[in-house]
Amino acid sequence: MRARALWMAGVLGTALLTLTGCRSDMWVQQKVEAQDNSEFYALADPVKGFDGKIYGDGSRPMPPNTIARGRLIDPTDPFVTGKDAQGNLLTKLPPQVKLTREFLNKGQEKYNVFCAQCHGRAGDGMGMIALRGQWPRPVPSLVREQLLTQPIGYFFTSGKYGFGIMYGYGTRMTDEELWAVAAYVRVLQLSQNAPLKDLAPEDIDKLAQAQQARRRSQPNTIAQEN
Ligand code: HEC
Numbered sequence: 242m243r244a245r246a247l248w249m250a251g252v253l254g255t256a257l258l259t260l261t262g263c264r265s266d267m268w269v270q271q272k273v274e275a276q277d278n279s280e281f282y283a284l285a286d287p288v289k290g291f292d293g294k295i296y297g298d299g300s301r302p303m304p305p306n307t308i309a310r311g312r313l314i315d316p317t318d319p320f321v322t323g324k325d326a327q328g329n330l331l332t333k334l335p336p337q338v339k340l341t342r343e344f345l346n347k348g349q350e351k352y353n354v355f356c357a358q359c360h361g362r363a364g365d366g367m368g369m370i371a372l373r374g375q376w377p378r379p380v381p382s383l384v385r386e387q388l389l390t391q392p393i394g395y396f397f398t399s400g401k402y403g404f405g406i407m408y409g410y411g412t413r414m415t416d417e418e419l420w421a422v423a424a425y426v427r428v429l430q431l432s433q434n435a436p437l438k439d440l441a442p443e444d445i446d447k448l449a450q451a452q453q454a455r456r457r458s459q460p461n462t463i464a465q466e467n
């Protein structure tokens with residue numbers, strides 16, 4: 242019995258010693274916290290604090306021109322510029338992006354956030370800001386005939402770098418998102434300029450019904466107005 246108790250006490254004692262031994266040193270030792278002042282770095286890199294004292298900045302400044310891992314871009318890549326090596330606007334999506342439904346959904350989401358307030362959800366230039374604001378030049382429709390033949394790079398570069406009095410969105414969206422928006426502008430264009438022969442028979446029926454309904458309702462509205 243006695244031997245067993247002694248043995249237990251020994252085990253407990255060792256455990257206690259080991260555990261406490263590990264902890265305290267690491268916990269209280271000097272260390273630099275993010276955004277902390279530092280006496281150590283003050284020697285090499287002094288900063289004057291608001292209180293007039295000289296401190297060092299515990300968070301090390303990044304060396305100039307640092308690029309995060311995986312963020313190195315080739316500034317001449319058509320994916321980045323929207324133009325090919327000859328400086329012509331791209332007529333197709335660059336190979337980095339794939340035309341899928343998700344890609345177009347992303348474009349729709351970003352368009353509705355960043356462009357629709359001016360250019361309108363349907364791209365017709367009738368966004369709330371266009372209707373209410375005072376513009377030196379009106380907000381253009383993105384679905385008008387003249388723009389149907391513009392290469393897709395036109396919509397990418399206009400979105401990224403801006404156009405005339407419209408500022409660019411390159412700092413607010415990634416290049417991939419800007420391509421998605423450009424692709425979605427094409428969707429809007431098609432939605433309002435689809436050739437009749439490309440429509441499914443049921444859609445042609447719907448169109449014909451809508452036209453009939455309009456014709457039927459028009460005499461009434463004229464009668465009411467009189
Ligand atoms: C704050 C309002 C506003 C927002 C938001 C806006 N635009 Fe514009 N956009 C304009 C105006 C105004 C013009 C015409 C500028 C001019 O003629 O100087 C224009 C012109 C354009 C043109 C050229 C159209 C043409 O007639 O050739 C394109 C393309 C375009 N915008 C795309 C976009 C895209 C894509 C977005 C979203 C990323 C966007 N715009 C967001 C106001 C806006």
